[in-house]
Amino acid sequence: MSARILSGKLIADAIKAEVAADVADLREVHGFAPSLTVVRVGEDPASSVYVGSKVRTAEELGIVSEHIHLDADVTDEELIATVESLNERSDVDGILVQLPLPKHIDEREVLERIDPEKDVDGFHPINAGRLTQGYPALAPCTPAGVIEILNRSDIPIAGRHAVVVGRSNIVGKPMAMLFLKENATVTICHSRTKDLAAITRQADILVAAIGRPAFITGEHIGEGSTVIDVGINNFTDSSRANSMFPVDDVDKRLATIEKRGFTLVGDVNPKDAMEKAANFTPVPGGVGLLTVAMLMKNTVEAAKIRRGL
Ligand code: NDP
Numbered sequence: 001m002s003a004r005i006l007s008g009k010l011i012a013d014a015i016k017a018e019v020a021a022d023v024a025d026l027r028e029v030h031g032f033a034p035s036l037t038v039v040r041v042g043e044d045p046a047s048s049v050y051v052g053s054k055v056r057t058a059e060e061l062g063i064v065s066e067h068i069h070l071d072a073d074v075t076d077e078e079l080i081a082t083v084e085s086l087n088e089r090s091d092v093d094g095i096l097v098q099l100p101l102p103k104h105i106d107e108r109e110v111l112e113r114i115d116p117e118k119d120v121d122g123f124h125p126i127n128a129g130r131l132t133q134g135y136p137a138l139a140p141c142t143p144a145g146v147i148e149i150l151n152r153s154d155i156p157i158a159g160r161h162a163v164v165v166g167r168s169n170i171v172g173k174p175m176a177m178l179f180l181k182e183n184a185t186v187t188i189c190h191s192r193t194k195d196l197a198a199i200t201r202q203a204d205i206l207v208a209a210i211g212r213p214a215f216i217t218g219e220h221i222g223e224g225s226t227v228i229d230v231g232i233n234n235f236t237d238s239s240r241a242n243s244m245f246p247v248d249d250v251d252k253r254l255a256t257i258e259k260r261g262f263t264l265v266g267d268v269n270p271k272d273a274m275e276k277a278a279n280f281t282p283v284p285g286g287v288g289l290l291t292v293a294m295l296m297k298n299t300v301e302a303a304k305i306r307r308g309l
Pocket of ligand 1: 165167172193
């Protein structure tokens with residue numbers, strides 16, 4: 001069997017087109033454009049790429065965007081003052097503080113200072129609490145994107161067994177809550193779970209959000225299941241390429257490692273997933289593309305809610 005590839009690009013493009021239409025409608029009918037402000041601290045190269053892509057995508061969709069870049073040695077007080085000034089600005093609908101923050105900053109304190117109504121990343125405890133209680137909330141973009149992939153690929157969730165590996169506040173926990181909201185039966189696994197493979201093999205839908213390259217292998221994957229790979233990791237070991245990638249992908253991956261020094265892999269061994277699963281999200285080209293699209297959707301949602309629309 002060879003799994004159906006669930007293309008993140010097609011789904012992200014569809015969501016972005018819907019958001020652009022929504023923005024055009026808000027401009028025309030209500031006379032305003034939603035706006036997103038991204039705050040970046042320091043010079044983390046990955047953060048710089050992510051922020052660039054968020055700001056660019058916002059502009060493409062007609063969302064007004066602003067990028068505030070603070071020095072790496074900014075104090076907690078200065079960063080919180082920036083967040084609070086954005087809370088007060090009526091022209092700002094969405095605020096995103098790009099993570100990770102430098103070690104000396106109290107990340108939790110900063111995220112808790114964002115007005116929950118402008119918290120387009122969905123990380124504020126008020127939004128996490130609302131999600132847990134099953135009330136409308138701005139949901140974290142990556143797990144919300146996973147639900148979109150499943151719904152738009154006609155993969156049923158209600159009544160199915162969803163197993164989530166990972167319990168972070170950013171991916172694992174909100175993923176589990178969103179699955180509950182969709183009436184799945186949910187199991188959450190983590191680093192202290194015993195006999196992980198015995199549990200993950202029972203999944204109709206398996207989500208891997210672990211942060212370890214190709215950690216999930218054939219023994220973890222049930223025949224005919226849907227495997228959603230959230231992980232994003234650099235993979236550099238050419239000698240393992242044959243056991244990692246499907247035959248038709250090996251040469252391309254080796255060429256990428258040769259050229260860039262690494263290729264991107266998720267938390268799932270793609271060769272094994274292609275052999276055992278019925279549906280599989282690739283890395284790159286899967287869940288990652290949904291995260292930015294869902295951020296745009298949340299920004300428009302926040303703008304509408306704040307204006308009572
Ligand atoms: P965290 O490091 O915050 O969480 C990792 C989770 O995996 C923890 O709950 C941890 O368990 C669990 N874990 C670690 N080792 C094992 C193990 N051996 N067996 C079972 N569970 C284990 O990571 P994130 O949730 O932030 O991110 C996860 C992955 O998703 C990363 O690769 C990240 O890059 C990627 N990511 C991708 C995004 C996208 O847009 N596609 C967005 C966000 C993240 P414990 O709690 O017990 O330590």
